[in-house]
Amino acid sequence: xxxxxxxxxxxxxxxxxxxxxxxxxxxxxxxxxxxxxxxxxxxxxxxxxxxxxxxxxxxxxxxxxxxxxxxxxxxxxxxxxxxxxxxxxxxxxxxxxxxxxxxxxxxxxxxxxxxxxxxxxxxxxxxxxxxxxxxxxxxxxxxxxxxxxxxxxxxxxxxxxxxxxxxxxxxxxxxxxxxxxxxxxxxxxxxxxxxxxxxxxxxxxxxxxxxxxxxxxxxxxxxxxxxxxxxxxxxxxxxxxxxxxxxxxxxxxxxxxxxxxxxxxxxxxxxxxxxxxxxxxxxxxxxxxxxxxxxxxxxxxxxxxxxxxxxxxxxxxxxxxxxxxxxxxxxxxxxxxxxxxxxxxxxxxxxxxxxxxxxxxxxxxxxxxxxxxxxxxxxxxxxxxxxxxxx
Amino acid sequence: xxxxxxxxxxxxxxxxxxxxxxxxxxxxxxxxxxxxxxxxxxxxxxxxxxxxxxxxxxxxxxxxxxxxxxxxxxxxxxxxxxxxxxxxxxxxxxxxxxxxxxxxxxxxxxxxxxxxxxxxxxxxxxxxxxxxxxxxxxxxxxxxxxxxxxxxxxxxxxxxxxxxxxxxxxxxxxxxxxxxxxxxxxxxxxxxxxxxxxxxxxxxxxxxxxxxxxxxxxxxxxxxxxxxxxxxxxxxxxxxxxxxxxxxxxxxxxxxxxxxxxxxxxxxxxxxxxxxxxxxxxxxxxxxxxxxxxxxxxxxxxxxxxxxxxxxxxxxxxxxxxxxxxxxxxxxxxxxxxxxxxxxxxxxxxxxxxxxxxxxxxxxxxxxxxxxxxxxxxxxxxxxxxxxxxx
Numbered sequence: 001x002x003x004x005x006x007x008x009x010x011x012x013x014x015x016x017x018x019x020x021x022x023x024x025x026x027x028x029x030x031x032x033x034x035x036x037x038x039x040x041x042x043x044x045x046x047x048x049x050x051x052x053x054x055x056x057x058x059x060x061x062x063x064x065x066x067x068x069x070x071x072x073x074x075x076x077x078x079x080x081x082x083x084x085x086x087x088x089x090x091x092x093x094x095x096x097x098x099x100x101x102x103x104x105x106x107x108x109x110x111x112x113x114x115x116x117x118x119x120x121x122x123x124x125x126x127x128x129x130x131x132x133x134x135x136x137x138x139x140x141x142x143x144x145x146x147x148x149x150x151x152x153x154x155x156x157x158x159x160x161x162x163x164x165x166x167x168x169x170x171x172x173x174x175x176x177x178x179x180x181x182x183x184x185x186x187x188x189x190x191x192x193x194x195x196x197x198x199x200x201x202x203x204x205x206x207x208x209x210x211x212x213x214x215x216x217x218x219x220x221x222x223x224x225x226x227x228x229x230x231x232x233x234x235x236x237x238x239x240x241x242x243x244x245x246x247x248x249x250x251x252x253x254x255x256x257x258x259x260x261x262x263x264x265x266x267x268x269x270x271x272x273x274x275x276x277x278x279x280x281x282x283x284x285x286x287x288x289x290x291x292x293x294x295x296x297x298x299x300x301x302x303x304x305x306x307x308x309x310x311x312x313x314x315x316x317x318x319x320x321x322x323x324x325x326x327x328x329x330x331x332x333x334x335x336x337x338x339x340x341x342x343x344x345x346x347x348x349x350x351x352x353x354x355x356x357x358x359x360x361x362x363x364x365x366x367x368x369x370x371x372x373x374x375x376x377x378x379x380x381x382x383x384x385x386x387x388x389x390x391x
Numbered sequence: 392x393x394x395x396x397x398x399x400x401x402x403x404x405x406x407x408x409x410x411x412x413x414x415x416x417x418x419x420x421x422x423x424x425x426x427x428x429x430x431x432x433x434x435x436x437x438x439x440x441x442x443x444x445x446x447x448x449x450x451x452x453x454x455x456x457x458x459x460x461x462x463x464x465x466x467x468x469x470x471x472x473x474x475x476x477x478x479x480x481x482x483x484x485x486x487x488x489x490x491x492x493x494x495x496x497x498x499x500x501x502x503x504x505x506x507x508x509x510x511x512x513x514x515x516x517x518x519x520x521x522x523x524x525x526x527x528x529x530x531x532x533x534x535x536x537x538x539x540x541x542x543x544x545x546x547x548x549x550x551x552x553x554x555x556x557x558x559x560x561x562x563x564x565x566x567x568x569x570x571x572x573x574x575x576x577x578x579x580x581x582x583x584x585x586x587x588x589x590x591x592x593x594x595x596x597x598x599x600x601x602x603x604x605x606x607x608x609x610x611x612x613x614x615x616x617x618x619x620x621x622x623x624x625x626x627x628x629x630x631x632x633x634x635x636x637x638x639x640x641x642x643x644x645x646x647x648x649x650x651x652x653x654x655x656x657x658x659x660x661x662x663x664x665x666x667x668x669x670x671x672x673x674x675x676x677x678x679x680x681x682x683x684x685x686x687x688x689x690x691x692x693x694x695x696x697x698x699x700x701x702x703x704x705x706x707x708x709x710x711x712x713x714x715x716x717x718x719x720x721x722x723x724x725x726x727x728x729x730x731x732x733x734x735x736x737x738x739x740x741x742x743x744x745x746x747x748x749x750x751x752x753x754x755x756x757x758x759x760x761x762x763x764x765x766x767x768x769x770x771x772x773x774x775x776x777x778x779x780x781x782x
Binding site for chain 1: 437438446453461465468469472473475482491492494523524527636708
């Protein structure tokens with residue numbers, strides 16, 4: 001199979017940017033990714049553009065990527081617009097990889113952008129609702145938070161997690177986010193503050209939840225050997241897997257992300273024990289605990305022990321969400337999956353600054369989105385590898 | 392390169408279906424494509440779903456394909472939602488081909504569906520406007536018709552086309568559409584009727600224009616050899632090319648479709664003279680004449696001669712839009728590109744009934760969409776081949 005490498009990543013910081021248009025957000029992320037790669041826009045041969053809510057929030061549908069990239073100086077290359085709820089960014093990343101493996105291009109840009117602050121919170125929340133089948137959920141309110149809350153409530157009831165664990169993982173997320181210049185929420189919080197914050201859906205509180213955000217992220221992938229070597233460590237795609245959550249019996253086991261991770265491990269020829277670093281889709285910070293198990297970082301029921309052991313902290317054996325995750329970095333929907341990739345690339349290269357973890361070689365990003373019968377409508381798991389050994 | 396074949400096609404007829412939901416439209420097209428292929432839904436390993444206006448018209452964004460395909464019985468396979476204005480359908484088709492060439496799946500479904508009749512014509516027309524960059528066109532009214540009208544006006548002024556040609560190609564479109572059970576407009580028209588119809592944008596009249604429609608189309612592609620042989624003629628993908636219309640100097644020459652066609656010919660190892668049949672993107676029937684030149688079926692300026700020679704009629708050397716084209720078959724935006732593929736597959740197999748053309752071997756489909764600085768925001772050209780000789 002064709003070797004695909006990530007050669008450049010870039011972000012527009014996540015947060016609230018009332019003066020920035022979708023074009024501004026996309027341009028900053030793309031320009032930074034090009035600079036990071038040492039490439040010019042003319043080197044890009046195809047674009048996969050991800051946006052989830054631009055139709056409902058900005059009225060721009062149909063050619064969102066072409067409109068957003070007008071100012072970037074792109075010329076003539078195919079642009080395909082990708083949408084897959086909160087997994088839009090990683091879906092664009094995967095299509096970029098497949099385009100190279102298919103021989104359709106040698107250097108491909110994946111970009112995700114979202115502008116959720118539109119001066120009307122109710123409208124932003126209503127647009128989020130379209131991440132589920134409207135025939136089912138319309139008018140019921142946000143499914144996401146409720147589904148997370150129910151799952152965590154069950155775990156608290158059966159005793160495999162405590163409220164203290166939910167607070168602790170949130171504290172960890174915010175501690176990491178505080179070290180990330182691209183994060184929306186950069187203030188460390190205490191367990192007390194987490195538990196005393198406004199209740200959202202019991203047992204979730206405000207500080208556990210990702211919030212409305214503006215932002216963009218871009219990743220450039222290339223067929224290995226296309227561009228000249230630089231002094232930067234190379235990062236190779238070892239595994240890419242995608243799945244949607246339809247099941248014949250309505251059962252949520254094994255979860256979409258579980259199956260997806262198994263396939264990505266298989267393609268990578270590696271297992272969870274080989275992973276040195278992971279970004280997971282913690283739309284609510286305690287969701288990270290559920291993913292420990294789904295991704296195989298511990299046995300089912302073992303999330304609390306893994307967390308309490310400190311293994312998933314920056315200094316631990318398998319740091320998780322070194323970026324702060326969705327809950328602290330912020331979650332501008334279609335940008336998130338590509339921001340995860342940016343984070344693990346920076347970490348694999350040793351460029352993550354204050355939040356750098358120790359010499360990671362293999363890293364995983366798990367991004368999921370949308371809801372169907374209690375499962376993710378889309379999930380993607382990617383495994384990236386640092387090619388050169390750490391000196 | 393991996394050989395990719397089209398193994399099944401299906402449509403929900405185009406037209407006005409007030410009682411059909413997006414789910415209904417998609418289900419009918421997918422079920423027919425599966426039956427056509429002799430496959431079951433469990434044989435599908437990945438889905439590319441195209442819809443252009445569901446966010447603005449139905450409020451369903453983010454997971455449009457997953458929502459639309461709920462009732463089809465699909466399970467666990469990755470679904471990616473694709474959007475590229477009027478080229479959405481062919482963009483999904485191309486991604487399906489690339490997924491197979493990349494080795495990500497052996498059998499892939501591309502489906503496009505659109506429901507434009509929403510009981511409020513103004514809302515449908517406003518949604519269509521999002522096929523251009525809203526920062527540029529918002530409030531200006533529909534760009535499409537005006538751009539086509541200006542181009543044709545120029546050709547009339549310079550004398551390379553006559554009003555009679557515009558009427559004649561429209562008459563041809565409607566004659567073909569009348570023979571197509573999946574077409575929206577099934578009534579032959581006379582040149583007099585065309586020219587006396589309500590003016591839309593001079594020189595275009597109502598009967599020349601594609602109209603709001605509901606509909607769906609589905610195409611199943613497979614790695615050659617994946618499924619057992621049937622008695623049906625096999626249809627192979629010989630060329631696939633994509634492009635967007637950004638140009639450095641704002642020039643519209645060569646057009647996006649011209650460049651795209653050149654690449655598709657190159658991949659196919661064939662030229663325009665080898666094409667036996669074509670479906671082109673005649674959002675306005677006379678647009679077909681411009682595409683004769685862009686696709687190389689005649690020299691620049693030679694469209695009128697080609698039309699008048701009868702070569703592009705059903706009985707001619709290179710029949711164009713045997714289906715009736717967008718102007719007669721109808722144009723439910725994201726379904727169109729896949730309906731074009733369905734038409735050329737039926738023709739290549741000899742299954743096109745009353746509108747069957749004589750023993751075609753190589754056929755081309757050209758689909759374009761959106762507007763940027765006077766050019767298509769996205770264009771795709773595909774070339775398909777009948778594998779077995781005609782007996």
